[in-house]
Amino acid sequence: MTDNTQTRSETLREQIEEMIAVGTLKPGQHLDETVLAERFGVSRTPIREALIQLASMGIVVIRPRRGAIVAEIGPQQLIEMFEVMAELEAMCARLAARRMSPVEHAVLMATHLACKQARDDADSDAYFYKNEEFHQQIYIGSKNTFLEEQARALQRRLRPYRRLQLRVRNRVTASFEEHGAVVDAIIEGKGDLAAELLRQHIMIQGQRFSDLVASLSALASEA
Structure with a gap:
């Protein structure tokens, strides 16, 4: 991953994290990579990297073959x-x-x-x-x-x-x-x-x- 791609994915991570924090993206909501890519005007690759970063923080859950969702806490x-x-x-x-x-x-x-x-x-x-x-x-x-x-x-x-x-x-x-x-x-x-x-x-x-x-x-x- 190039420095530019890494910087872009980190910026996207911060933006998606903020959307989750303020309730724009709600617990349990599906995170469609294509929709997010269109929203931010980028390819799916940095979106996917951003979601992986958020998953490592416990803020997003990535489910095999079913995509990512905003983490829910019982x-x-x-x-x-x-x-x-x-x-x-x-x-x-x-x-x-x-x-x-x-x-x-x-x-x-x-x-x-x-x-x-x-x-x-x-x-x-x-x-x-x-x-x-x-x-x-x-x-x-x-x-x-x-x-x-x-x-x-x-x-x-x-x-x-x-x-x-x-x-x-x-x-x-x-x-x-x-x-x-x-x-x-x-x-x-x-x-x-x-x-x-x-x-x-x-x-x-x-x-x-x-x-x-x-x-x-x-x-x-x-x-």
């Missing part, structure tokens, strides 16, 4: 993945509270405040992107490259579901307030508190899980 697996995500982020927060510099504290605060406009506008989709940047600053702040990579990988797999969560009534406002408490704990160097706050921020259980399942059902009915 309710039980979703709970388990969010449990792991919560622990990974808690570890990041604990380490960030110990290791982030004052300059990095300022960047984290600025990223948090950048979420405010989306919250004030009640724009859950805009908040989704700002929210990702906020969490990624904490991953970086852990100063543990392996942990950062694992957190980013799982965050990417859960992107469509984290986005759906934010569409639940009042979730954006609650999320922003929870972020504020996490920022304070990190800046004050309170690692255990930061870890517990971020763990609870990520965990889905009880009403939050019911709301997410209802959102998934509504999404399926639109397909």
Whole structure:
């Protein structure tokens, strides 16, 4: 594969991944290589390479002789993945509270405040992107490259579901307030508190899980 083909397939992977994250392509939906090639104005070869890359990330499932579909995550697996995500982020927060510099504290605060406009506008989709940047600053702040990579990988797999969560009534406002408490704990160097706050921020259980399942059902009915 030439460098140009590889670059093109990586760009396509990012574009298809974004379509999945924002719900344009839904869980379980068939991914027709010809349709995607026409959509992006390319041949099927870079599309196929992009789908293989997405399959290696768990975002797409390639079925022999039946083509690719957007990966579906069942309710039980979703709970388990969010449990792991919560622990990974808690570890990041604990380490960030110990290791982030004052300059990095300022960047984290600025990223948090950048979420405010989306919250004030009640724009859950805009908040989704700002929210990702906020969490990624904490991953970086852990100063543990392996942990950062694992957190980013799982965050990417859960992107469509984290986005759906934010569409639940009042979730954006609650999320922003929870972020504020996490920022304070990190800046004050309170690692255990930061870890517990971020763990609870990520965990889905009880009403939050019911709301997410209802959102998934509504999404399926639109397909």
